[in-house]
Amino acid sequence: MKFIDALLGRVRPAASKTEALFSITTAYTTLETKLDIFHADVAGICFKIIPSTTFERLRADLGELLTLTKRETATEYKMVKDSFGYLWIVLRDKDFEDIVTTMHLISNTLIENGFGESLLSSVFKFKKRDKVIYMIYNYKSGNFYPFIPMGDGRHRDEQYELKLGTLLRNELPVERDVEKWYPMWDIPL
């Protein structure tokens, strides 16, 4: 099928995978108990803004959905547009599981409305003392990878990223191709 698509010059939109998203909850237990890494009460989901009316409606519907969720789980949300034209829904909640569940809900709403291919990533923010640690979930590969920015100079703590990647391999689907551990600077979390 891939061969025929290439021959005919067809592009199929890539499907998003959400099943692995929940594995961050089990991985968090390990992070907390073994590595003293705690969640920073905040996470974000990032997807491409499509300039169509269907998408605008979906965005409004998501707002309503999240207001309803807030009543049940007290998960705060805000929508932020970044400089690359992607929309971030930032979720704030002390309860990590509530964040993950809401994340899953948002992703599935997008997928069900035909915007699954616009999903870029989900980012979970953690802290180990002063160090900020992000776990980034890539919707197309269904894998996670760590991202640890250091200082202002756009450097990253590659050593600890690699270490985390190895340590979490059994808890999470970790992206094996390190070249795909793309940095995400200026995450609005």
Place this chain on the structure above:
Amino acid sequence: MKRKEKEWYGKDMGLAVRMVLTTGLLILVYLAFLTILAQFVEFFPLLVIAAIFLFAQYYFADKLVLWSTGAKIVSREERPELHTIIERLCNLANLPKPRVAVIDTPIPNAFATGRSQKKAVVAVTTGLLSRLNNEELEGVLGHELTHIKNRDVLVITVASFLSTVAWFVMRFSFYSSLFRAGSRDRSAGAAVLIFLVSLLVWLVSFLLIRALSRYREFAADRGSAIITGNPSALISALLKISGQMKRVPSEDLREVEGMNAFFIIPAISGDTLMSLFSTHPPLEKRIERLSALERAMEGFHEIY
């Protein structure tokens, strides 16, 4: 997970049929050529020579094109924004990230090359970066990423294989018929015949390859619209680029003439060449198709 398919993607059967038809015709022409050639000459060595020639061109595609256009590979640190835009598009479409190159010229253009997805390079000119906004840039990059995904360098190289053989045979038989012009033996007549046949094959296959190349451009535009979800941004980018192309002085244009097949907009203006010989479809047709996608995307039902 139930998943609503977006109708506007459609399948574009028309484009697929035309591509299959062109490829089929090309194969027919080539088969006829080989059959006729086999009557007169030992063509196997020619095949080998052409194969080596084309394989080298294919194998070194990235280096050749980078060298001839003066494109420089840039690291993430040098061009963080460009890298981020490409990474995100690759992520969205689940494609491997190509290497990124920049050409220092005011002419706004972009191209993709490389023999495989791993060896692929996407290059943009500084003129393109300065004139397009991020959304337009995404449109152009989506077009180039689709070229890579569809392995267009490989497709065109394979399609050109026997055309190259015909070209070799044509040159070879021309000289050999000059040689034997005085002696009126049978082989002189045969040489003339081979010359004419290979000339015809070369011409026909040239036209077919150009047609195929134009269909690949349409496919890349379509792919870009699907990856970015924003056909209008690509239209606006194409208009900006082509408007600029007409205004730049021709000395600069001649420098980039050689690599036309890879550019998003050819550097020589279409007016001077007949559309049949062109590697790219006319701008109006590309815009027309992208507009159809835009309308379909907004739910105006007219799947192209």
